[in-house]
Amino acid sequence: MLKKKSYILIFVLLFALTLSAQRESANWYFGFSSGLDFNSGIPEVLSDGKITTTEGCSTVSDNSGNLLFYTEGVDVWDKNHNIMQNGENLLGDNSSSQSTIVVPNVSNSNIFYLFTADVFQSYLNGGTGNGFNYSIIDISLNGGLGSVINKNINLLPQSSEKVSAVSSLDGSGFWVVTHAQNEFYAYKVDGGGVNLPVVSNIGINIDSYDNIRGAIKLSPNGEMLAITHAIFDPSFNGFLSLFDFNLSTGVVSNEREIGTDRVFYGVEFSSDSSKLFASAMLVDDSGPTSQTTDIVLYQYDLNFEAVDRTEFIINTYESDTDNHLSGALQLGFDKKVYHSILETHLSVIYQPNLSRRSADFREFSVSLGSSTARYGLPSYEQSAFESIINVENLCFNNPTEFNIIIDEPIQTISWDFGDPASGINNTSTNLNPTHIFTSTGRFAVTIKVDYVNRASKTYIDFIEIGEAPMLPSQVQLTQCDVDADDGITKFNLAEAESSFGLSSDDLVVTYFETLADALENENTLNELGYENTSNGQLIYAKVFVNTDCYSIIEVILNVEPMSNLGEYSTIFVCQENPDENLIFSAPDILALLENDFTNANISIYNNEFDALLEINNLTGNITISNNQELKLYFRVETINDCDFMGSIVFSGVSEPIVEDKKAIFCTSKNNILDAGDEFWSYLWSTGETTREIEINGPGNYWVEVSTGINCSDIVNFEVKQSEELEIIKIEVDDFRPQNSVRIILDDYSGEI
Numbered sequence: 051m052l053k054k055k056s057y058i059l060i061f062v063l064l065f066a067l068t069l070s071a072q073r074e075s076a077n078w079y080f081g082f083s084s085g086l087d088f089n090s091g092i093p094e095v096l097s098d099g100k101i102t103t104t105e106g107c108s109t110v111s112d113n114s115g116n117l118l119f120y121t122e123g124v125d126v127w128d129k130n131h132n133i134m135q136n137g138e139n140l141l142g143d144n145s146s147s148q149s150t151i152v153v154p155n156v157s158n159s160n161i162f163y164l165f166t167a168d169v170f171q172s173y174l175n176g177g178t179g180n181g182f183n184y185s186i187i188d189i190s191l192n193g194g195l196g197s198v199i200n201k202n203i204n205l206l207p208q209s210s211e212k213v214s215a216v217s218s219l220d221g222s223g224f225w226v227v228t229h230a231q232n233e234f235y236a237y238k239v240d241g242g243g244v245n246l247p248v249v250s251n252i253g254i255n256i257d258s259y260d261n262i263r264g265a266i267k268l269s270p271n272g273e274m275l276a277i278t279h280a281i282f283d284p285s286f287n288g289f290l291s292l293f294d295f296n297l298s299t300g301v302v303s304n305e306r307e308i309g310t311d312r313v314f315y316g317v318e319f320s321s322d323s324s325k326l327f328a329s330a331m332l333v334d335d336s337g338p339t340s341q342t343t344d345i346v347l348y349q350y351d352l353n354f355e356a357v358d359r360t361e362f363i364i365n366t367y368e369s370d371t372d373n374h375l376s377g378a379l380q381l382g383f384d385k386k387v388y389h390s391i392l393e394t395h396l397s398v399i400y401q402p403n404l405s406r407r408s409a410d411f412r413e414f415s416v417s418l419g420s421s422t423a424r425y426g427l428p429s430y431e432q433s434a435f436e437s438i439i440n441v442e443n444l445c446f447n448n449p450t451e452f453n454i455i456i457d458e459p460i461q462t463i464s465w466d467f468g469d470p471a472s473g474i475n476n477t478s479t480n481l482n483p484t485h486i487f488t489s490t491g492r493f494a495v496t497i498k499v500d501y502v503n504r505a506s507k508t509y510i511d512f513i514e515i516g517e518a519p520m521l522p523s524q525v526q527l528t529q530c531d532v533d534a535d536d537g538i539t540k541f542n543l544a545e546a547e548s549s550f551g552l553s554s555d556d557l558v559v560t561y562f563e564t565l566a567d568a569l570e571n572e573n574t575l576n577e578l579g580y581e582n583t584s585n586g587q588l589i590y591a592k593v594f595v596n597t598d599c600y601s602i603i604e605v606i607l608n609v610e611p612m613s614n615l616g617e618y619s620t621i622f623v624c625q626e627n628p629d630e631n632l633i634f635s636a637p638d639i640l641a642l643l644e645n646d647f648t649n650a651n652i653s654i655y656n657n658e659f660d661a662l663l664e665i666n667n668l669t670g671n672i673t674i675s676n677n678q679e680l681k682l683y684f685r686v687e688t689i690n691d692c693d694f695m696g697s698i699v700f701s702g703v704s705e706p707i708v709e710d711k712k713a714i715f716c717t718s719k720n721n722i723l724d725a726g727d728e729f730w731s732y733l734w735s736t737g738e739t740t741r742e743i744e745i746n747g748p749g750n751y752w753v754e755v756s757t758g759i760n761c762s763d764i765v766n767f768e769v770k771q772s773e774e775l776e777i778i779k780i781e782v783d784d785f786r787p788q789n790s791v792r793i794i795l796d797d798y799s800g801e802i
Contacts, residue, residue, distance in 0.1 A: 072114075072115075073112070073114055074111050074112065074430070074434055075088070075109075075430045075434050075435070076089045076383045077089075077096070077111045078382075079127075080101065080103065080390070080424075080428050081103065081421060081426070082102055083101065083102065083421045084099065084101075084422065085097065085418075085421070088382055088383035088384055089115040091492045092384075095417065095418060099120070099127075099131065101121075101122055102122070103122035103149070103424065104424045104426065105148075105378070106123060106142070106143075106147055106148045106149025106211070106426045107120065107121065107122045107144075107149060108121055108123075108152045109428045110152050110162065118189055119137075119196055120428075121142070123149030123150035123166045124139065124142055124143065124144060124149075126138075134192075135195070135197035135198065136199070136201065137187075137198045139201075140166055140185055140198075140201065140202060141181070142166030143180070146167050146211040147212060147263050147264055147378075148212055148213045148265055149211070149426070150164060150165060150166050150429065151164075151213050151226065152164050154224075155243075157240075157241030160189050162186070163226075163243075164184060164186075164198075165213055165215075166185070167182060167228060168181055168182060168210055170259055170262055178207070179259065181205070181208055181209055182213070183204050183205060185198050185200060185203065186198070186200040205244070209228050209262075210228065210229045210230055210262040211264065212229045212262075212265055212266040213226065214226075214227050215429075215430075215431035216269075216270070216272045216295075216433050217433035218298075219504050219505065220297075220504050220505055221504070222240055223239050224240075224431055225237070225268070225295075227268060227295075227300075227302075229277060232256070233249055233250065234252065234253075234293075236248040236301075238300060250300075250301050252302055253302075256279055261279060261280070263282070263315065264278040264317075265317045265378065265379075267317050267318055268432045269432065270319060270322075270432045270435045270437070271322075271433075271436055271456070272295060272297040272433060273297070274294060274295055274352070275294075275295040276292050276328075277293070278290050278314035278316070278317045278328060278330075280313050280314060280374070281313065282313075285339070286331075286333045286341070286374065287313065288309075288310065288313040288314035288315075289309070289310050290309035290314045290317065291306065292305075292352075308326075308350060308361075309348070312333060313331040313333060315329050315330065315331070315377065316328065316329035316376060316378040318380060318387050319432070320387070320403045321385040321402065321435045322455060324351070324352055325349055325403060326350040327387055328348045329346070329347050329376035329377050329379055329389065330345070331344070331346075331375070332345075343369065344367060344368055345366070345369045345376045345377065346363055347379075347397075347411070348364065349362045349405070349406065349409060350362075364411045365411050376391070376425075377391040377425050378425060380428065380429070380430075381432070381435040382435075385402070385435060385512065387399040390425060391423065392422070392425070393414060394417065394418050394422055394423070395414035395416055395418060396414070396415075396423060397411065398415050399411050400412060403437070404597060406571075407571050407572065408571045408597050412558065436507075436509070437509065438497070439452050439455060439511060440452075440453045444595075444596045444598040444599055445517065445518060445599040446516065446599075447486070449484040449485065449486050450513070450515070451484050452485070454481055458503065459503060460500070460501055461500040461501065462479070463497065463499050463500070464477065464498045465479070465480075465485075466495070467485045467493060468493040469485065471489070472485070490517050491514070492514050492515075493512070493514075493515065494511075494512055497509040514595065516596050518600060518601050519557060520601070521550050521593060521601045521603055522549070522603060523604060524603065525546055525550065525603060525604075525605055527545060527549075528608045528609075528692070529582075529608070529609055530609075530662065530692035531611050531612060532612045532614050537582075537609045538581065538582060538584075539662070540663060541579075542579075542664060543561045543577040543578075543591075543605070546605050550591070550593065550603060552593070557593055557594065558593070558594055559591055559592070560574045560575075560591070561574065561589055561590065561591050561592075562575060562589065563575060563589055563590075567590075568592045571592070571597065575589065586606060587607045588605070588606055589605050590604060612695055613693065614696065615695065617681075617697050618698060620698070620699045620700070621699070621700050621758070622700075622701050622730050622758025623700055623761070624703060624757070624761030625702025626705070630702075632673070632674040632680065633673050634760060635670065636668050636672055639654055639682070640654065643684060650686050650693065651686070652686050652687075653668075654667060654672075654684050655682065655683045655684070661684065662685075662695070664685065674700060680700040680701065682698050702758075703730075703757040703758040703761055705763065708755060710766040710768070711768070712770070713769045714769070714772045715745065715747060715748040715769050715772060716772045720744055721745050721746075722743070722745075723743050723751060723769070724741065726741070727741060729755040729757060731755070732755055732756075733753065733754040734752070734754075745769060749769055750768055751769060752764050753767070777794070778794045779794040780792070780793055781793075
């Protein structure tokens with residue numbers, strides 16, 4: 051039951067508790083049987099999960115990183131991956147954006163409160179919604195596997211798909227926040243349970259259940275709240291808003307609208323609460339109805355008053371999805387931000403506390419093994435990810451600097467750099483220490499802080515010490531000038547990396563027009579399709595392990611002419627029905643081209659742009675639909691990387707109509723077999739590929755004739771020997787209106 055606050059209880063707990071933000075978020079189960087273990091600081095695949103969820107979920111571990119349970123808001127699985135006792139039929143939903151979140155009881159480590167959010171589908175077909183509910187788990191029961199001891203306690207009859215939580219930071223409990231229409235409901239969860247909500251009436255009024263999708267996130271320092279609204283009705287739209295949050299009172303205030311005109315969905319803060327990230331789908335309003343298009347990730351800098359003006363595009367994914375969801379964003383135990391869409395990998399923002407390109411986004415860089423992500427990631431109370439330090443100089447053999455970035459007064463602090471090989475230097479009690487790490491690699495830095503005005507807290511931050519890669523100082527990248535001999539063309543800059551001698555997949559390469567831009571990590575170039583300004587232009591490639599540890603390579607962009615063959619030939623492909631697609635294999639086309647371009651490297655592409663940049667070359671089976679241009683492009687390379695480029699036109703044809711044939715072999719003349727001139731190609735049983743062949747004797751011959759690729763048939767030739775003839779008499783009857791010659795043979799019954 052809800053209860054009124056007990057100020058006496060809070061006073062007793064205020065300084066008696068220590069916040070242990072350690073490894074409670076070290077295990078993730080999400081998506082379709084996906085899982086990751088972050089305990090080592092590197093996410094490692096877990097394949098033992100039973101969860102199947104399209105969106106929201108939660109995973110709970112103890113402060114040593116041992117799994118306790120996980121849920122998608124409907125079922126709860128224990129640490130052995132079996133349904134927890136009484137852990138079925140909770141009122142969450144696997145298609146709710148943030149279906150569930152779990153917070154512990156600060157007075158009893160065995161008790162957990164599992165909150166479930168509402169879901170759009172519960173309002174369909176006359177439904178009135180699942181509302182906002184919570185259930186109570188006692189992990190000490192059932193032999194330590196846990197049991198749900200109270201289920202589906204209703205807090206709100208109708209709500210949204212949004213929920214977040216954060217520690218009050220004074221050790222007294224947690225705030226759990228949800229949203230309904232234009233009101234925020236903040237529930238204080240303390241040692242006595244779930245309290246009555248603090249209601250803040252502020253922000254956009256979401257009055258249609260079709261628009262309750264999206265996410266809420268509280269900042270790790272508890273001072274801000276961000277919310278996204280994914281609007282589907284009456285047309286695609288969305289909102290991203292930022293608010294202040296009062297950790298003492300639970301009041302939400304000071305609305306700032308940051309973004310609109312896109313279907314915003316995922317949202318997340320950086321661990322130091324200085325940056326905000328959001329995912330959205332772009333909207334195309336050009337047609338009779340609006341449509342969603344690409345997925346875009348944005349960064350906003352919260353150090354500026356006009357936050358909306360700091361918008362920076364972190365990444366754009368081309369999307370053909372029709373579910374209009376741009377994917378969840380979630381801080382991990384390693385303080386990186388993860389992004390999930392329908393893929394077998396997660397994308398990662400490696401340095402989310404840094405601005406713009408320095409944030410180091412890496413698309414689809416964390417594998418999920420044989421499992422698949424969907425659009426949700428596990429939700430956690432956000433103070434678990436709070437970071438209070440700034441780290442500079444992460445290059446090996448240099449002193450790494452650690453600086454406290456919060457204003458809270460500190461009584462004592464102790465550091466463990468996770469580098470035992472450094473001996474007595476592995477620990478420090480300085481406020482802002484330095485440490486020289488004894489090797490490269492990933493280190494878990496543990497910081498124990500006793501505050502003056504808030505509960506003591508333990509932090510774990512993973513840092514990666516790298517070594518500047520030893521690379522050539524200059525390389526040359528040669529590209530072809532296919533349209534004009536002016537020295538200007540488009541480059542695939544990533545092709546230069548084959549000359550770098552990169553030794554690790556963890557190295558990141560970015561390109562810049564000036565050395566100053568490379569040093570400042572600003573104004574990065576688009577690798578694909580970059581157009582040079584002059585032949586011999588010099589650009590700069592920055593190769594780094596982390597933003598502090600890098601090498602810079604000069605890249606000379608060299609342009610050479612290429613022979614453009616234009617429409618080189620027409621290839622016929624079997625097509626029984628004009629409305630059918632043309633289907634053939636790339637090896638068939640390559641085999642035909644290899645007849646003309648011997649000892650060359652030949653590749654096939656969908657369009658001229660791909661052929662020029664040597665991307666997306668076609669292999670295996672190729673299908674050209676009847677609403678596409680019936681043309682492909684090919685590129686030929688020999689010793690000179692820029693030899694030829696041309697196009698092939700395709701035409702559909704019917705199967706050949708043939709009949710077997712008979713012939714007589716005569717020893718006194720040349721004997722020719724003719725397959726006819728109505729075919730595209732010929733292959734005789736003798737190995738010859740011409741329309742006609744000369745034979746040296748009687749027998750059975752065949753020829754495979756085709757009207758196009760995959761359109762062939764066999765013509766059989768039966769060739770018999772002509773018998774020797776003996777002429778008995780020749781009778782000539784002339785000087786008549788119709789003259790005649792009569793040849794009389796000796797007993798002949800053969801064929802002539």
